[in-house]
Amino acid sequence: MSDTKKFLFINRKAPYGTIYAWESLEVVLISAAFEQDVSLAFMDDGVYQLLKGQDTSGIGMKNFSPTYSALGDYEITKIYVEKESLEERGLTLDDLQHLVWEDEDEDYAEKDSIRLVSRAELGDVMAEQDVLFNF
């Protein structure tokens, strides 16, 4: 498609204190259905969205963390996580969910979706987009 645009969704909020994280995920899924080139970035408190082992049964809210694993099915294969934000919060990639996508051209081989980038590299990623969405 010639009118495909590069969309980057920038997620900067923790998952349950506000509705931003879930709203972002819904808009991401909708825009991916329109076959755009969608990437996600997680920085600042947004990195908390990807923590594994979330269990919301005690707070009466929907646990939407399993939905991040569906992003590969929506052909979202570029998930940027900012290194400085993780480090400041005492987190490493091992604390995050392991997100993958399946490459149909290589017999559904699983490939990592998460790319650890520095703040400067994330700036480069932002520069090459057509549209930036902030949540």
Added chain:
Amino acid sequence: MGSIEANGKTYETDEEGYLADLNTWDKDVAEVMAKIDDCELTESHWEVINFLREYYEEYQIAPAVRVLTKAIGKKLGKDKGNSKYLYELFPYGPAKQACKYAGLPKPTGCV
């Protein structure tokens, strides 16, 4: 809000006929929902409905139709993973109609 009767039980639905609470779902209500649309549920329908319930259980969302088609193709074979096959089973739209019978909310991004 509306409701559906099946086998003496009442199931609450939203204004478009989707179940208000997916935990109240059972096969009886799926059959009744299908009957309202003049649709007889066969083994082929159930394959898709069960697939959708498993998908929701794992990812907490109802998949978009493009995602559903691809995933069905992978799980049940290429002859079933195409829109022609799925639209023949669910003429009102596979994501919309099959999700309704499966007790799921309407797929995100589906209008």
Added chain:
Amino acid sequence: MSILHLVNKSPYENSNLNSAAAIMKSDDTLLLIEDGVYAAVKSGTASAKIAGHKVSVLGPDLAARGISEDKLVDGVAVIDYAGFVDLVETNDKVQSWL
């Protein structure tokens, strides 16, 4: 006269925790709830701000966010909703840093 200080925002997002920690007296207790619980993660830079204070965190909010108890600063008490009520009762006043 003791005060229960409630912080429900992430320490990386605003300065509520700084204000609470600066004002707290030795008899006071800090209770971290909702996004406030991130302050109790030992390896995070914000954990320095709660050092030296009596600190509790709400367990259901920790679990929701995927933070296991072994990641917390030593000495932090993990409590449930009943423990929350007890803290409100045993302190003379409650200050919510909204």
